[in-house]
Amino acid sequence: MYCLADCNNFFVSCERLYDPTLNGRPVVVLSNNDGCVIARSNEAKAMGIPMGCPAFQIKKHIGTARLNDVIQLSARHTLYHDISLRIMSLLGRSCERLEVYSVDEAFFQAPFNDPVKDEQFLRDLVAKIYKYVGIPVSIGYAPTRTLAKIASRIAKKNPDTTQGVYGLTSQHLIDSALVKTDISDVWGIGRRLTEALRNRGVGSAAQFVQYPNSLVRSLFNITVAHTHAELKGIDCTAASPVTVAHKSIMNSRTFGTLITSRNEVQAAVVHFAEHCSRQLRSEGSVAGTVMVYVRGDRYREDVPFYSNSCQLNLATPSSSALTIVHYALQAFSCIFKEGFGYRKAGVMLLNIKPETMVQLNLFDKEDHNKQNRLMRAIDHINTRYATQAVNLASTSAKGEWKPRQQHLNQSAQSALHIYSGMVASSKKKSSL
Amino acid sequence: MNELEINSIDQDPISLQFFDSQIQAGFPSPAQGSFGDTIDLNDELISNPEATFCARVIGNSMIDSGINEGDLLLIDRSLTPHDGCIAVCFIDGEFTVKRVSIRADGIYLVPANKRFPELHVNSDNNFQIWGVVSHIIKKL
Numbered sequence: 001m002y003c004l005a006d007c008n009n010f011f012v013s014c015e016r017l018y019d020p021t022l023n024g025r026p027v028v029v030l031s032n033n034d035g036c037v038i039a040r041s042n043e044a045k046a047m048g049i050p051m052g053c054p055a056f057q058i059k060k061h062i063g064t065a066r067l068n069d070v071i072q073l074s075a076r077h078t079l080y081h082d083i084s085l086r087i088m089s090l091l092g093r094s095c096e097r098l099e100v101y102s103v104d105e106a107f108f109q110a111p112f113n114d115p116v117k118d119e120q121f122l123r124d125l126v127a128k129i130y131k132y133v134g135i136p137v138s139i140g141y142a143p144t145r146t147l148a149k150i151a152s153r154i155a156k157k158n159p160d161t162t163q164g165v166y167g168l169t170s171q172h173l174i175d176s177a178l179v180k181t182d183i184s185d186v187w188g189i190g191r192r193l194t195e196a197l198r199n200r201g202v203g204s205a206a207q208f209v210q211y212p213n214s215l216v217r218s219l220f221n222i223t224v225a226h227t228h229a230e231l232k233g234i235d236c237t238a239a240s241p242v243t244v245a246h247k248s249i250m251n252s253r254t255f256g257t258l259i260t261s262r263n264e265v266q267a268a269v270v271h272f273a274e275h276c277s278r279q280l281r282s283e284g285s286v287a288g289t290v291m292v293y294v295r296g297d298r299y300r301e302d303v304p305f306y307s308n309s310c311q312l313n314l315a316t317p318s319s320s321a322l323t324i325v326h327y328a329l330q331a332f333s334c335i336f337k338e339g340f341g342y343r344k345a346g347v348m349l350l351n352i353k354p355e356t357m358v359q360l361n362l363f364d365k366e367d368h369n370k371q372n373r374l375m376r377a378i379d380h381i382n383t384r385y386a387t388q389a390v391n392l393a394s395t396s397a398k399g400e401w402k403p404r405q406q407h408l409n410q411s412a413q414s415a416l417h418i419y420s421g422m423v424a425s426s427k428k429k430s431s432l
Numbered sequence: 433m434n435e436l437e438i439n440s441i442d443q444d445p446i447s448l449q450f451f452d453s454q455i456q457a458g459f460p461s462p463a464q465g466s467f468g469d470t471i472d473l474n475d476e477l478i479s480n481p482e483a484t485f486c487a488r489v490i491g492n493s494m495i496d497s498g499i500n501e502g503d504l505l506l507i508d509r510s511l512t513p514h515d516g517c518i519a520v521c522f523i524d525g526e527f528t529v530k531r532v533s534i535r536a537d538g539i540y541l542v543p544a545n546k547r548f549p550e551l552h553v554n555s556d557n558n559f560q561i562w563g564v565v566s567h568i569i570k571k572l
Contacts, residue, residue, distance in 0.1 A: 089482050
């Protein structure tokens with residue numbers, strides 16, 4: 001079962017956490033420079049303020065008399081990001097295969113494959129997130145992501161009957177949900193597709209499911225065909241362009257010993273991320289998604305077994321080691337648990353495409369040109385002197401994670417004398 | 433006016449040298465201790481990073497409990513409020529830090545300063561226990 005956790009009115013909920021006087025009042029959060037409405041409380045939705053509405057047009061929608069009732073707040077993205085990380089980290093530690101889809105949404109797997117147990121688990125999770133972080137979350141679960149998205153929408157729209165958790169656990173439930181779902185509310189069906197489908201008499205998700213496969217394939221692209229199949233309960237994850245790219249880059253290793261120290265596993269993850277990013281740059285590609293996994297030792301009876309993974313989407317696809325490592329560390333901190341032993345860890349880059357195809361993100365704050373120049377300089381030094389002559393400071397822990405290399409050929413280590421040479425000369429200076 | 437301003441905590445670990453000998457408020461001799469271990473204050477002070485927030489104290493209603501103006505409070509929202517705990521509460525539009533006293537006739541917010549009155553929380557108050565204080569960090 002796929003689960004989708006979705007934070008209710010996320011930006012407004014974050015503001016309410018730090019200012020409970022906002023509870024129960026109509027609140028909107030405005031984009032940068034107070035341009036448009038990017039989040040609305042339920043009260044603001046009920047007043048008829050549309051999503052994306054320019055701030056100066058709010059009064060047109062609700063009338064000048066009620067304008068003073070609405071609290072308009074400037075967005076504080078750093079705050080929202082921090083709260084988001086807390087929630088994702090709680091999810092990552094409690095669930096398997098977390099995929100952070102956006103700042104306020106994440107997919108993961110239901111743990112039990114048992115409707116009763118899963119539902120209780122998800123209810124406890126919603127309660128835990130509310131207690132720990134103060135943010136109301138809705139969770140939907142269903143056989144496919146597209147259906148899980150519909151389930152989470154039902155959970156969010158009917159808080160009194162669902163208490164924030166709703167599962168499409170039988171064909172009967174799926175059918176009645178599809179009848180009530182407008183085609184425009186189906187994940188992946190945008191405004192143009194909605195129009196095209198309406199023109200062909202398809203107004204609800206149920207009508208879309210009835211539409212013959214062959215027609216869907218001939219009229220629309222593969223993504224729409226996948227959505228069509230997912231609504232029927234056929235999981236298209238493996239083929240979906242959203243999560244799986246044409247190829248991926250992976251770097252992982254089995255450790256020589258079972259590692260328990262957070263710093264050591266983290267250093268390994270940073271090393272793998274750096275290595276992957278170097279490979280990306282050498283091909284002139286960028287990655288859109290970073291996935292990190294950790295795994296214990298199933299055969300050790302003295303240490304409890306733990307294994308998990310987490311993937312994050314980059315704001316803008318990148319090949320910079322700084323960016324890739326940054327995201328890898330975030331993913332890592334979402335899944336690492338103290339008290340377990342780790343035998344293996346790995347980093348995988350997904351959604352890989354040529355550098356030239358990158359579309360810049362309007363909200364991305366990184367200076368990509370500056371990072372590109374830095375990366376070129378580092379790659380140049382490393383090619384010329386030694387693979388690891390320059391690396392990020394966070395890779396250098398004790399090195400327990402490195403493979404056992406008692407029988408290493410000496411010539412393979414020759415690169416190291418750059419290090420020793422530098423140490424020797426600095427010692428000489430200090431003794432003078 | 434709010435008595436508290438609540439913030440998040442940057443989770444990057446910073447390792448500090450840990451002086452591993454019992455210090456009895458005398459003159460510790462560095463030679464007795466074993467150096468080498470490091471300590472990360474985030475690790476030491478924060479057991480639930482997802483649920484931990486931090487706030488700086490304004491005002492002196494809690495001085496008899498050792499909480500002074502300018503001190504930093506660590507708030508662990510994962511802790512369940514209990515009778516006698518010190519908590520950050522939200523009451524009628526303001527954040528405040530007080531000792532929570534659960535009595536037969538309801539919840540009281542008890543200051544630790546004789547110049548301030550106890551407050552009996554009733555149904556007219558817009559009231560919420562925001563989080564339990566787990567640590568106080570103060571500058572000497």
